[in-house]
Amino acid sequence: MTFKDATPDEIELVMQQAWKAFHIYRNFSLKQRAGFMRMIAKEIENLGDDLLKVTAEETHLPDARLRNERTRTMFQLTSYADACEKGDWLEARIDTAMPERNPPKPDIRKMLVPLGPVVVFGAANFPFAYSTAGGDTATAFAAGCPVIVKAHPAHARTSELIANAINKAATVCSMPVGVFRHVHGVSNSVGKALVEHPFTKAVGFTGSLAGGKQLFDWSNQRKEPIPVFAEMSSINPVFLLPGKMNESASEIATMYSASVTLGVGQFCTNPGLIIGIESSGLQTFIHDLGKAIQHIAPGTMLHSGIAKNYSEKREEALMQEDVHLVAEAEAAPKALQGQPTIATTDGKTFLKNPVLHKEVFGPYSIVVRCTDMNEMLEVARTLEGQLTATLMAIENDIKENDELVGAVKNICGRIILNSVPTGVEVCLSMQHGGPFPATTDSRFTSVGADAIKRFARPLAYQNWSNEFLPDELKNENTLEIWRIVDNKLTNSSI
Amino acid sequence: MTFKDATPDEIELVMQQAWKAFHIYRNFSLKQRAGFMRMIAKEIENLGDDLLKVTAEETHLPDARLRNERTRTMFQLTSYADACEKGDWLEARIDTAMPERNPPKPDIRKMLVPLGPVVVFGAANFPFAYSTAGGDTATAFAAGCPVIVKAHPAHARTSELIANAINKAATVCSMPVGVFRHVHGVSNSVGKALVEHPFTKAVGFTGSLAGGKQLFDWSNQRKEPIPVFAEMSSINPVFLLPGKMNESASEIATMYSASVTLGVGQFCTNPGLIIGIESSGLQTFIHDLGKAIQHIAPGTMLHSGIAKNYSEKREEALMQEDVHLVAEAEAAPKALQGQPTIATTDGKTFLKNPVLHKEVFGPYSIVVRCTDMNEMLEVARTLEGQLTATLMAIENDIKENDELVGAVKNICGRIILNSVPTGVEVCLSMQHGGPFPATTDSRFTSVGADAIKRFARPLAYQNWSNEFLPDELKNENTLEIWRIVDNKLTNSSI
Numbered sequence A, B: 001m002t003f004k005d006a007t008p009d010e011i012e013l014v015m016q017q018a019w020k021a022f023h024i025y026r027n028f029s030l031k032q033r034a035g036f037m038r039m040i041a042k043e044i045e046n047l048g049d050d051l052l053k054v055t056a057e058e059t060h061l062p063d064a065r066l067r068n069e070r071t072r073t074m075f076q077l078t079s080y081a082d083a084c085e086k087g088d089w090l091e092a093r094i095d096t097a098m099p100e101r102n103p104p105k106p107d108i109r110k111m112l113v114p115l116g117p118v119v120v121f122g123a124a125n126f127p128f129a130y131s132t133a134g135g136d137t138a139t140a141f142a143a144g145c146p147v148i149v150k151a152h153p154a155h156a157r158t159s160e161l162i163a164n165a166i167n168k169a170a171t172v173c174s175m176p177v178g179v180f181r182h183v184h185g186v187s188n189s190v191g192k193a194l195v196e197h198p199f200t201k202a203v204g205f206t207g208s209l210a211g212g213k214q215l216f217d218w219s220n221q222r223k224e225p226i227p228v229f230a231e232m233s234s235i236n237p238v239f240l241l242p243g244k245m246n247e248s249a250s251e252i253a254t255m256y257s258a259s260v261t262l263g264v265g266q267f268c269t270n271p272g273l274i275i276g277i278e279s280s281g282l283q284t285f286i287h288d289l290g291k292a293i294q295h296i297a298p299g300t301m302l303h304s305g306i307a308k309n310y311s312e313k314r315e316e317a318l319m320q321e322d323v324h325l326v327a328e329a330e331a332a333p334k335a336l337q338g339q340p341t342i343a344t345t346d347g348k349t350f351l352k353n354p355v356l357h358k359e360v361f362g363p364y365s366i367v368v369r370c371t372d373m374n375e376m377l378e379v380a381r382t383l384e385g386q387l388t389a390t391l392m393a394i395e396n397d398i399k400e401n402d403e404l405v406g407a408v409k410n411i412c413g414r415i416i417l418n419s420v421p422t423g424v425e426v427c428l429s430m431q432h433g434g435p436f437p438a439t440t441d442s443r444f445t446s447v448g449a450d451a452i453k454r455f456a457r458p459l460a461y462q463n464w465s466n467e468f469l470p471d472e473l474k475n476e477n478t479l480e481i482w483r484i485v486d487n488k489l490t491n492s493s494i
Helices: A008-025 A030-046 A048-059 A063-086 A135-143 A153-172 A188-196 A209-221 A242-265 A280-294 A304-319 A347-352 A373-382 A395-400 A402-409 A449-455 B008-025 B030-046 B048-059 B063-086 B135-143 B153-172 B188-196 B209-221 B242-265 B280-294 B304-319 B347-352 B373-382 B395-400 B402-411 B449-455
Strands: A093-095 A108-114 A118-121 A147-150 A180-183 A202-206 A228-231 A238-240 A273-277 A324-328 A341-346 A364-370 A386-392 A412-417 A456-462 A483-485 A488-490 B093-095 B108-114 B118-121 B147-150 B180-183 B202-206 B228-231 B238-240 B273-277 B324-328 B341-346 B364-370 B386-392 B412-417 B456-462 B483-485 B488-490
Touching: A008 A147, A008 A180, A008 A188, A008 B402, A030 A048, A030 A063, A030 A135, A030 A153, A048 A063, A048 A153, A063 A135, A063 A449, A118 A135, A118 A188, A135 A147, A135 A202, A135 A449, A147 A188, A153 A180, A188 A209, A202 A209, A202 A449, A209 A228, A209 B209, A238 A242, A242 A273, A242 A280, A242 A364, A242 A386, A242 A395, A273 A280, A273 A373, A280 A324, A280 A341, A280 A364, A304 A341, A304 A364, A341 A347, A347 A364, A347 A373, A364 A373, A373 A402, A386 A402, A402 A412, A402 B008, A449 A456, B008 B147, B008 B180, B008 B188, B030 B048, B030 B063, B030 B135, B030 B153, B048 B063, B048 B153, B063 B135, B063 B449, B118 B135, B118 B188, B135 B147, B135 B202, B135 B449, B147 B188, B153 B180, B188 B209, B202 B209, B202 B449, B209 B228, B238 B242, B242 B273, B242 B280, B242 B364, B242 B386, B242 B395, B273 B280, B273 B373, B280 B324, B280 B341, B280 B364, B304 B341, B304 B364, B341 B347, B347 B364, B347 B373, B364 B373, B373 B402, B386 B402, B402 B412, B449 B456
Parallel strands: A093 A483, A118 A147, A118 A202, A147 A180, A202 A228, A238 A273, A238 A386, A273 A364, A341 A364, A386 A412, A412 B456, A456 B412, B093 B483, B118 B147, B118 B202, B147 B180, B202 B228, B238 B273, B238 B386, B273 B364, B341 B364, B386 B412
Antiparallel strands: A093 A108, A108 A456, A324 A341, A483 A488, B093 B108, B108 B456, B324 B341, B483 B488
């Protein structure tokens, strides 16, 4: 089944509907929004195994993974619905009037309000959790924004099924027409038209650096620039500190052979760069990692474009001067498969060759052998922004390397100690975002309920009578929201 | 006295120093940052009346205004210091581990960390409160960022004096060299070099649309785009609703004659656009407003560029077809003075002529006479983003005009009922920011302690032992910060 690209007229209609819906949906209560989100989860569940079958065909993802991802998607919808209803994200602040002051201090009350229609571009590698009804859509709905999804061409049928589920939920919950719209587009012109439409007020994206940067540029070149949250590119460096390598090089190699190849390496948090210091521990690590990789079978990648890209980027990396292949999977890859690969180079080569700093999206990682801690520090300082960075370290490693720890913190959104970066927990404390090019705005996250804030802005009410204020800001705090009232945090009424 | 533009070498040195300072200052405790900010306030006070004399010469602002603004600046520094120390702005979130879960849930803890060196461009119209030691500088310091100020050429001597006070405070508080740097630059190339420097991680700006948009474009065209918070352009529409005009047209005219001309109209919240519906009430309002304006003396503007700009923009507006002069100050303006002016036009003319939607920075306002509520609604929907919008309305006006109220909320950062937009209270509930072109990022404010968040980003710690976590995230909550722990807001220890 193929879908036609949306025409300019269709896009105009969709945006008109979304704009109209915005003025209704923005006034819906937190409870109503949460109800809608929970109903979407239910309608996705109702799609049953038919959905999984279609998605497996489109993405080549194994059944267990798809079941897990579907569960995760429903958990996101319901847990963000809970957060939406709880209202902590509204950042409600109230300063009551002081009429006796000279000059009199007015009553001012502030809370977050929705930006407007949000255009969402889903991820190839998460057909459920970061696509049509994924994190961006869920958090935009929570914020009070209508959503227009451009279906990912690589899983357009999945997207269509999920879109139907969302529309069904919208009908059941009496949402305004246009609260959710779904368009197809293989051509870039569809995405461009959506981003450039004056009714679009924000963009969510998960994908390649080239794609995200293009949306970012289009958005900033508009007459009215709009915020873009694009999650793009990260090689998730892992720093192997000397004390830890002395103790557990083999265990770490086993841990990382699994992390590098998890899901055929198709995770944004895949550890594509491992940095150690020349030592017998590092030799053991490289040896054991290589050996483990040889026995991991190549897996089928999401689609031919990604498989081709992996093969090309892998070749390019391996062709660089002073880069050596450590090991690759012994089984030869078939069509569309990604071959697990470990390469290595020395610190100097890595520092001077920007090609080695680029993401190779797939089951690939390069181990950089530094001469000493100073060179490792230089590597940490040279790296671009990352979603995650990991330290493999014993207590002394941390205590003795303040500068390194500081430099690593400075380049990432999440810093992990003695674990792997793959696996992104959906919880409030999660930061999934980081300095450019990991994302376009490191001040926000795309995972966890704080992601709602990407699509909202503060609105202050000055000198309003209680009657006309939104419930969230009225004296009677019937919603029991935590608010800062006259500089004191409270969930009581005034 | 004149100052030389910073050379490229000087800029390079300044940025190197700021970058080095960043790695030290970011680790300073909230208490240390707050102490530094309070000391800056003290050192500004220590400058005494010498400062006021210089600033009066440079800006032509009257003594009383300068004293007030100095007090406001010191209040900002000390109240943001209090907020910094309290730590609510850190958005601390903790999810404790669940090792028994399958898969095990890791311990994750998140808080805001500083972005890096912030370049600040001060405002012509607030030589203290939104310049060298103004809101941007104070909030960047609170966030843990070094600051590089480019002195505003129109008050470079004032900027130099304040910079000295900041440097003195830095010495007293043992801050790292480079935590604050001050450069002069009449040429745009200085600002461009600062914004484009790779060590610059954010920009704060208050000024014209052209200036702010230029910084925004430079920042987005960098290899690593950086966030810019520019507060630029707003005409602060005032909607006169029919019921209210029936009751109190004259009182409103008096109120607004003062607001339009306050500080020679040189406030970003100046009401430059007043929208009413044809009626005898509106006639009374226009008549009384005109009469009041005639008796308000022209005032000296900040500098010749602003005076020239006002005179030109005012002429341009008055020359537009179907725009009529209602009244201007009877006293003829002298050199550098701005002449209080009220113009009027009908709704249709306003809707079709974009010139009338542009800011005329000075004591000018245009009254738009709509034929009915539908036309007023159309005006509200057509307006660009604003810092503020005001409704003059009785209860029935609000009750009967849902759509208008909704449309007005949608274009502004602060919505005021039955008052004037001038006067921006420094408090947590204040939102000073709005949809473009009011600012470049409506998700943030430049006034109130939430402004700290502009210069910070979340960093999550995964699987860290308590010992190595920052104090703000340790189990023992010695700082008594409010944190969301396992989805519950608490200021207790774990």
